[in-house]
Amino acid sequence: xxxxxxxxxxxxxxxxxxxxxxxxxxxxxxxxxxxxxxxxxxxxxxxxxxxxxxxxxxxxxxxxxxxxxxxxxxxxxxxxxxxxxxxxxxxxxxxxxxxxxxxxxxxxxxxxxxxxxxxxxxxxxxxxxxxxxxxxxxxxxxxxxxxxxxxxxxxxxxxxxxxxxxxxxxxxxxxxxxxxxxxxxxxxxxxxxxxxxxxxxxxxxxxxxxxxxxxxxxxxxxxxxxxxxxxxxxxxxxxxxxxxxxxxxxxxxxxxxxxxxxxxxxxxxxxxxxxxxxxxxxxxxxxxxxxxxxxxxxxxxxxxxxxxxxxxxxxxxxxxxxxxxxxxxxxxxxxxxxxxxxxxxxxxxxxxxxxxxxxxxxxxxxxxxxxxxxxxxxxxxxxxxxxxxxxxxxxxxxxxxxxxxxxxxxxxxxxxxxxxxxxxxxxxxxx
Amino acid sequence: xxxxxxxxxxxxxxxxxxxxxxxxxxxxxxxxxxxxxxxxxxxxxxxxxxxxxxxxxxxxxxxxxxxxxxxxxxxxxxxxxxxxxxxxxxxxxxxxxxxxxxxxxxxxxxxxxxxxxxxxxxxxxxxxxxxxxxxxxxxxxxxxxxxxxxxxxxxxxxxxxxxxxxxxxxxxxxxxxx
Ligand SMILES: [Zn+2]
Numbered sequence: 001x002x003x004x005x006x007x008x009x010x011x012x013x014x015x016x017x018x019x020x021x022x023x024x025x026x027x028x029x030x031x032x033x034x035x036x037x038x039x040x041x042x043x044x045x046x047x048x049x050x051x052x053x054x055x056x057x058x059x060x061x062x063x064x065x066x067x068x069x070x071x072x073x074x075x076x077x078x079x080x081x082x083x084x085x086x087x088x089x090x091x092x093x094x095x096x097x098x099x100x101x102x103x104x105x106x107x108x109x110x111x112x113x114x115x116x117x118x119x120x121x122x123x124x125x126x127x128x129x130x131x132x133x134x135x136x137x138x139x140x141x142x143x144x145x146x147x148x149x150x151x152x153x154x155x156x157x158x159x160x161x162x163x164x165x166x167x168x169x170x171x172x173x174x175x176x177x178x179x180x181x182x183x184x185x186x187x188x189x190x191x192x193x194x195x196x197x198x199x200x201x202x203x204x205x206x207x208x209x210x211x212x213x214x215x216x217x218x219x220x221x222x223x224x225x226x227x228x229x230x231x232x233x234x235x236x237x238x239x240x241x242x243x244x245x246x247x248x249x250x251x252x253x254x255x256x257x258x259x260x261x262x263x264x265x266x267x268x269x270x271x272x273x274x275x276x277x278x279x280x281x282x283x284x285x286x287x288x289x290x291x292x293x294x295x296x297x298x299x300x301x302x303x304x305x306x307x308x309x310x311x312x313x314x315x316x317x318x319x320x321x322x323x324x325x326x327x328x329x330x331x332x333x334x335x336x337x338x339x340x341x342x343x344x345x346x347x348x349x350x351x352x353x354x355x356x357x358x359x360x361x362x363x364x365x366x367x368x369x370x371x372x373x374x375x376x377x378x379x380x381x382x383x384x385x386x387x388x389x390x391x392x393x394x395x396x397x398x399x400x401x402x403x404x405x406x407x408x409x410x411x412x413x414x415x416x417x418x419x420x421x422x423x424x425x426x427x428x429x430x431x
Numbered sequence: 432x433x434x435x436x437x438x439x440x441x442x443x444x445x446x447x448x449x450x451x452x453x454x455x456x457x458x459x460x461x462x463x464x465x466x467x468x469x470x471x472x473x474x475x476x477x478x479x480x481x482x483x484x485x486x487x488x489x490x491x492x493x494x495x496x497x498x499x500x501x502x503x504x505x506x507x508x509x510x511x512x513x514x515x516x517x518x519x520x521x522x523x524x525x526x527x528x529x530x531x532x533x534x535x536x537x538x539x540x541x542x543x544x545x546x547x548x549x550x551x552x553x554x555x556x557x558x559x560x561x562x563x564x565x566x567x568x569x570x571x572x573x574x575x576x577x578x579x580x581x582x583x584x585x586x587x588x589x590x591x592x593x594x595x596x597x598x599x600x601x602x603x604x605x606x607x608x609x
Pocket of ligand 1: 339
């Protein structure tokens, strides 16, 4: 890697390397953003200053990395916690059979640096949760090619929480790509400005789940037999052992049990790979859908980084199951979004103000309209109105001073039936 | 650069720390503190600091399961409300929609779960199973067959199962509180 870096950074950009891309960077069009700094300034930003983070080096990630490198981004970071599996090779084109078992992030980074001179790709083989705000703060832009809802919710919340009104650099546009068979979506999330990932949580296609009684009594599909093995039989046989979907022995056991049940009900189609697919909830990945979505994401990244053209506002949906249908719309922010919605207010208290008095202050605040608030910090409950047991357990706190429970500058999360969303209050004390 | 960026670093603006409360945590707090449960349902938190794991006891005051106290465990993961809560019956009970391992056939716990539903809806759904057991979605097939074929026998089986008797070789837990 060190040698690749040395040779590539020494090599100047050859003549004509950016001929096509420079056509859009040399001068603005009639609709270009007035901020657009045509010419050297924008090129310098794109190629020397901008730092972009790619989350995920799988099906979408491979495409994204290649596109970014070829568009002229030169300082790219990539995170992925996975290692390369033989089944990835049909579409994750940065990987070869010799790479099986190695880190996706490391192999992808090395491949791109070898193939596209002058591009520096810094890999991190691990989880996004390993990194903190100081890490994410260094990037101008984040692109996600993830297959996990949980990881997306995490990075979305992290980027939204990082936004600091007094520091414009803390606002990191996030471009999120996702595919499922012939369907896909690309969206631009400007944390706290546009709707966020959490805002659209109820729009997601949920994984197919079969009624448990069908699985138990009237199986018709191979999937029913596999779910019977994993949902009903596994906990029955291995009461305390958690099913590990990455353990081939566990999958093997499920396969054997599911196949026996399928035979009993004369159902065909239970295979080892279907078993793995069902329990790991693997959605069919089609290389060309990944290519379309990754391309859309990277064009938006390029436009956002350069201001050379209007960027997506804010949701692009591709539906390849009905011919080629696509739809772009502005997904609206949800006022009751637990991540970007709600309100934050600063409240200044005397250092001897009690929790009960704070609750009265909240109830009396005309602009909030709150009844029966429940309060907590990120680590402990302060006062819960219900259920009875928790109300009793937290009741002694009512008499305590807020300053005993929350440090100066600390935050309290407030929920209440009358609030459609949560309220976050930041406490400061005056002596 | 789009407008939201300033090209120059604003060195002196120190990042304000924001709350670290996760979306799942806030939703669980909202769901729990807004629970509006009838006197027939009670929650219990073995560790009051752990909001993600608790039990619910249902004591129906009408219907054929009246007089019993039925205990369920709730386990909520950090991907809530995308993922539904995991609910299991902690006793061996004689019910067409609950199997002997405690699995419960309730649509909103699996195929019909949506993030707009909440813990209250799940609890109300569970209570409904005791008022209106449904023989069409059986998990305990024998109980379901008995219920649709011979209602009197079924009712008597329910009563004796609640008293901790053995029915057709299955030992049921005593759940009767009266
Ligand atoms: Zn949001």
